[in-house]
Amino acid sequence: MIEKYWGLKLKPFLNTPDLKFLYPSSEYTESFARLIYNIKEIKGGIALIIGEIGTGKTMLLRSIASTLEKDKFKIATIINPVLTPNQFLCNAIQSFGEENPARSKFRILRQLEKILYAGKNEGLTLTLLIDEAQLLCRRVLEEIRLLSNYETEDSKLLQIILFGQPELDKKIKDFKAFLQRIAIRYHLGPLSQKETEEYINHRLKIAKGVKRQIFDKRSIREIYRFSKGIPRLINHICQNALFVGYSQNVKLITKDIICDVVNELMVESDAKD
Ligand SMILES: Nc1ncnc2c1ncn2[C@@H]1O[C@H](COP(=O)(O)OP(=O)(O)O)[C@@H](O)[C@H]1O
Ligand SMILES: [Mg+2]
Structure with missing residues (x-):
């Protein structure tokens, strides 16, 4: 349902080593x-x-x-x-x-x-x-x-x-x-900021039916800041952001959504510690 909302055919940010989504950093x-x-x-x-x-x-x-x-x-x-x-x-x-x-x-x-x-x-x-x-x-x-x-x-x-x-x-x-x-x-180090943006767009492109922007520039900068370019964390943040964006009925993921997602994820991981 969430994928359909965003015009995607596949789940773009699953944390599985699916070679279809491979991004050559x-x-x-x-x-x-x-x-x-x-x-x-x-x-x-x-x-x-x-x-x-x-x-x-x-x-x-x-x-x-x-x-x-x-x-x-x-x-x-x-x-x-x-x-x-x-x-x-x-x-x-x-x-x-x-x-x-x-x-x-x-x-x-x-x-x-x-x-x-x-x-x-x-x-x-x-x-x-x-x-x-x-x-x-x-x-x-x-x-x-x-x-x-x-x-x-x-x-x-x-x-x-x-x-x-x-x-x-x-x-x-x-x-x-x-x-x-x-x-x-x-x-094998993490992605750079530019690569983080390319990585997100690459996975969306592979998962996508229609072409339109989903994450705005500032949201991507924020994702990089929190994930430090680590693909597993990027996936985690993006996947949650798609869900939050869908539940708030927005058409574009913004920096604020990313901050909310990251706060929630940090609370989650604190609770687990
Ligand atoms: N180069 C890449 N292209 C696309 N996705 C990647 C890439 N590297 C990692 N990922 C994604 O990040 C997830 C975590 O990577 P993984 O290979 O499991 O990390 P590690 O084995 O170093 O802990 C993968 O399941 C995959 O979804
Ligand atoms: Mg591993």
């Missing part, structure tokens, strides 16, 4: 290009993407997974890495398509090795994408380091990308052996 574009280059050209092993909550790490992971050609890459994704080393390895094995992971560490590693060499023989680049990597424990980080040891004379057999919040940096700061394996590290 400058940081997104650069991190994407560097990851693809590392995987396709250098085959250099471990890559690290660090970003605050809500900056688009999971969106980037999804985008990488959907871009890599299925006939050249075999991709495994681990989205909840709160695991013991064995569970982690089994999870990777299953995610690479082997239904029955072994039980003993020795056999698990043999199985994984087989998957890696089979992939190589089939001309596939095996790629492991790990989300929420700040949650990895030290022992699993050690396994990941060891996995990056599998290599031929000119490239690694397994490409690994870790997507994590800044705590991940702290975790590996003193882990020299791990640090040395990192081929690239990129910090």
Whole structure:
């Protein structure tokens, strides 16, 4: 109903990593290009993407997974890495398509090795994408380091990308052996003010049936001020603003509406604390 009121066909600000809505910000574009280059050209092993909550790490992971050609890459994704080393390895094995992971560490590693060499023989680049990597424990980080040891004379057999919040940096700061394996590290930052405006308009355009302005200039400045350019917060504020605008029967979202929305959201999050 709210979408219809605003002349939209889809919900424009859902906090889901829906690639249809992907907005290529400058940081997104650069991190994407560097990851693809590392995987396709250098085959250099471990890559690290660090970003605050809500900056688009999971969106980037999804985008990488959907871009890599299925006939050249075999991709495994681990989205909840709160695991013991064995569970982690089994999870990777299953995610690479082997239904029955072994039980003993020795056999698990043999199985994984087989998957890696089979992939190589089939001309596939095996790629492991790990989300929420700040949650990895030290022992699993050690396994990941060891996995990056599998290599031929000119490239690694397994490409690994870790997507994590800044705590991940702290975790590996003193882990020299791990640090040395990192081929690239990129910090995915928030959007600039100009990008925040483009981001909002981009999502509206994708969701839209009719073309007309919904957020005025000052409201967008206010959204930037409160969200600091973090996509998840921008979505949250905009989604609520569409609702408030609809219930007040206005045709344009103004700065005042954004202030009301943000006050309400802050009260909500205070109540949760
Ligand atoms: N580049 C982007 N283009 C469009 N939407 C984005 C982009 N980055 C993030 N988002 C939106 O913000 C939400 C939060 O991003 P997410 O990838 O979950 O952040 P993180 O994993 O860093 O916490 C996503 O669900 C998506 O709706
Ligand atoms: Mg995420």
